[in-house]
Amino acid sequence: MKRKICIVLIIALCLTASLGCTNYGFVKADELSDNISDQLDNIDLSELEDFFNNIENKPNDADFLSYVKNLLSGEYNVEFESIFDYLFSAFFSDVKKSLPTLISVLVIAIFCGIMQGLRSSFLSQGIDNIILFVSLLSIILLLTGEMISMWQTTKNIIENIAKLCDIMSPVILTLMLASGGNLSAAVYKPAVAFLSNGVINIFLSIILPLVGIIIAFSVISNFSTSIKINKFIDFTTGIIKWLIGLIIAVFGIFLSIQGITSATYDGISIKAAKYAISNSVPIIGGFLKDGFDLVIAGSVLIKNAIGVSSLIALFYSVISPVLYMASFSLILKFISALTEPIADVRISGFCTSMSKCITYLIVTLLSVGFMLFITILLLTLSANAVL
Amino acid sequence: MKKWILSLGIVVIIVAIISLILPEGKLGKYIKSICSLIVILAVLQPLLNLKQIEVNFNTLINGNDATIQVDFINYISGAKIKEYEKNCNLLAENVGLEYIETVIEYSINDDAKIVIKKVNLNLKDAVIISDKEHIDIIEEVIDAVAKYLNVNKEIVVVYE
Numbered sequence: 001m002k003r004k005i006c007i008v009l010i011i012a013l014c015l016t017a018s019l020g021c022t023n024y025g026f027v028k029a030d031e032l033s034d035n036i037s038d039q040l041d042n043i044d045l046s047e048l049e050d051f052f053n054n055i056e057n058k059p060n061d062a063d064f065l066s067y068v069k070n071l072l073s074g075e076y077n078v079e080f081e082s083i084f085d086y087l088f089s090a091f092f093s094d095v096k097k098s099l100p101t102l103i104s105v106l107v108i109a110i111f112c113g114i115m116q117g118l119r120s121s122f123l124s125q126g127i128d129n130i131i132l133f134v135s136l137l138s139i140i141l142l143l144t145g146e147m148i149s150m151w152q153t154t155k156n157i158i159e160n161i162a163k164l165c166d167i168m169s170p171v172i173l174t175l176m177l178a179s180g181g182n183l184s185a186a187v188y189k190p191a192v193a194f195l196s197n198g199v200i201n202i203f204l205s206i207i208l209p210l211v212g213i214i215i216a217f218s219v220i221s222n223f224s225t226s227i228k229i230n231k232f233i234d235f236t237t238g239i240i241k242w243l244i245g246l247i248i249a250v251f252g253i254f255l256s257i258q259g260i261t262s263a264t265y266d267g268i269s270i271k272a273a274k275y276a277i278s279n280s281v282p283i284i285g286g287f288l289k290d291g292f293d294l295v296i297a298g299s300v301l302i303k304n305a306i307g308v309s310s311l312i313a314l315f316y317s318v319i320s321p322v323l324y325m326a327s328f329s330l331i332l333k334f335i336s337a338l339t340e341p342i343a344d345v346r347i348s349g350f351c352t353s354m355s356k357c358i359t360y361l362i363v364t365l366l367s368v369g370f371m372l373f374i375t376i377l378l379l380t381l382s383a384n385a386v387l
Numbered sequence: 388m389k390k391w392i393l394s395l396g397i398v399v400i401i402v403a404i405i406s407l408i409l410p411e412g413k414l415g416k417y418i419k420s421i422c423s424l425i426v427i428l429a430v431l432q433p434l435l436n437l438k439q440i441e442v443n444f445n446t447l448i449n450g451n452d453a454t455i456q457v458d459f460i461n462y463i464s465g466a467k468i469k470e471y472e473k474n475c476n477l478l479a480e481n482v483g484l485e486y487i488e489t490v491i492e493y494s495i496n497d498d499a500k501i502v503i504k505k506v507n508l509n510l511k512d513a514v515i516i517s518d519k520e521h522i523d524i525i526e527e528v529i530d531a532v533a534k535y536l537n538v539n540k541e542i543v544v545v546y547e
Contacts, residue, residue: 035466042462129407137400174456177499178463186498216392220426224403226419227426295466 035298036072040065043174043302047167052313057320059086064309071305087323094324095331101146102331105351106338108135108142113342132344139347140219143354146328147215151208153321154361158203158368160317165196165372168310172379175303179296181383187262188379191255195375199247203368210240211360218353222346233353240360244367251371259378300384307380311373318369322362329358391433398429460499467501468493471536475506478535479528485514487528491536503536506543 045065052064059082070076112135116128169192176185217233336351402422409415468491475489488509494502508528515524525545533540 038466039459039463043459044456126407133403133407170454170456174459177455177460182498182500212392216395217430220395220399223399224406226406227399227402227423229426229430232430295463295470299463 032294032297032301035294036301039178039298039302040068043171045171045306048171048306048310048313051164051167052309055313055316057090058316064313067309067312068302068305071308072301087319090320091323091327094320094327097324098146098328098331101142102328102335105139105142106335108139109335109339109343109347111135112344112347113339116344132346136223136344136346136350139350140223143332143350144215144219147354147357150321150325150328150358150361151212151215153324154211154365155204155208157317157321157365158200158208161314161368161372162196162200164310164313164317165192165200165375168306168376169196169379171306172303172310172376175299175306176379176383179299179303179383181262183262184259184382187258188375188382191258192375192379195251195371199251199371200368202243202247203364207240207243207364210236210243211357211364214240214360215354215357218350218357222350222353225346237360244363248367248371252374255374255378259382262382304380304384307376310376311380314369314372314376318365322365325358325362325365329355329362332358394432395426395429398426402426455499460495464493464495464499464501474535475508475532478531479508479513480516482527482531483516483524484510484528485516487513489532503538504542506532506536506538508532508543508545510545510547 045068049064052067067076112132115131169188173185173189173192176188214233214236217229217236220227221229221233332351332355336348336355339351340348402425405422406419409418472489472491475491476487479485479487479489488511490507490509491503492505492507494504496502510525529540529543529545533543
């Protein structure tokens with residue numbers, strides 16, 4: 001009997017203790033959520049909200065703050081099905097958008113091919129040349145207009161990415177400083193400035209104009225057989241490839257090594273400070289650091305949520321133009337394949353070279369997007385030692 | 388650049404029209420080579436004007452730094468200081484002195500770090516809850532607070 005009473009008492013004690021722990025946990029969670037909402041009220045996110053709300057082709061109308069709050073409360077779920085649906089619908093709507101221009105190109109190319117086929121029976125060599133000249137000129141006019149608009153879109157998106165970098169970095173760096181990542185912030189501050197001023201300026205003022213030059217050279221080299229500037233195209237392409245490769249390698253290696261080192265140093269500093277408190281102040285040392293940790297943990301969680309929301313903003317800014325350009329390039333290649341047996345070599349060659357030029361535009365856009373992606377990722381992953 | 392592409396386009400169209408009109412023969416070959424020279428000159432035009440281009444590498448690398456939100460740093464430092472003050476009171480309680488009021492005077496340096504200037508321990512309403520001597524407890528509290536805040540003992544001031 002005594003044994004049974006003992007067992008019941010032990011179970012009751014355990015239950016009481018566990019209830020106490022649970023209550024303590026709830027209290028801490030409430031304190032943390034209060035802390036987070038206080039910090040959210042005090043940090044200025046208006047520019048980020050404006051940027052996020054102005055992104056075109058977002059899948060839903062959710063605003064920036066609700067994304068951040070959902071991430072903080074753990075309610076944000078990545079639904080892969082809806083993302084794939086969004087990507088498919090965006091791709092096919094882009095295909096629909098580009099179809100009128102591309103069908104016109106195909107019709108002109110087929111018309112030109114048929115007319116050249118009839119040459120031997122009805123037309124002279126001179127008239128045949130004039131037909132080819134007119135057909136080529138109309139295809140060039142159709143596609144060059146589209147290429148200029150794509151070039152302009154790429155420029156606008158890169159400028160938008162620079163704007164996102166300029167808006168997002170002060171917020172994240174402030175939160176990083178607030179959470180004790182002083183060295184990380186000191187490392188990332190010039191790195192972010194280098195990305196938004198240096199790297200993006202190089203893309204805007206050197207690489208994009210070079211892509212423009214390639215477009216112009218491709219038009220010229222396909223327009224007339226007497227003008228041969230294919231080696232110029234190769235030369236310019238080489239410069240672009242080297243520049244992009246060099247920038248990504250230097251920026252990526254520099255940022256990763258510096259970022260990881262500083263994050264480790266900050267982590268060790270924070271842990272050393274905690275250890276010092278726990279040991280220098282006996283008995284309640286462990287309890288003392290709790291309240292202080294909650295303030296820092298709030299900042300870290302907000303920083304990470306803003307980082308992830310910025311990644312979502314970056315994704316929606318870049319994906320739509322990339323899909324449009326990719327679909328256009330793919331259909332151009334298809335038209336080039338279709339027209340090769342019927343029409344003049346120059347028409348299919350022109351379509352292929354335009355498709356290559358679009359690829360350079362996509363690569364330029366994705367390179368800048370990738371570098372900002374890496375930067376945001378490292379900013380999000382740094383100074384998390386308190387958690 | 389727009390001017391260059393436009394002039395290049397015009398030159399190319401003119402050259403293409405000329406090669407369409409020109410009859411085959413020796414003269415045609417000469418004119419075609421002259422046209423090719425003109426195209427090359429048009430292509431190289433930006434290189435000839437390279438002296439006029441000035442790239443300021445200084446602004447490329449050292450542009451505008453990200454501006455930190457000072458108001459938020461002030462707010463978060465205030466919150467951290469409140470936690471420090473609360474913990475100092477708990478610390479004193481643990482040593483054996485209840486109901487003390489801690490006020491920390493601080494500033495924020497350029498790296499957004501808190502620099503503690505003075506720690507005021509107000510013992511006006513304090514109650515001793517230990518068997519230790521009055522003077523020893525105050526010394527112990529000063530010691531513990533200085534250790535916890537990682538500051539010099541001299542800046543921990545007691546008001547009775």
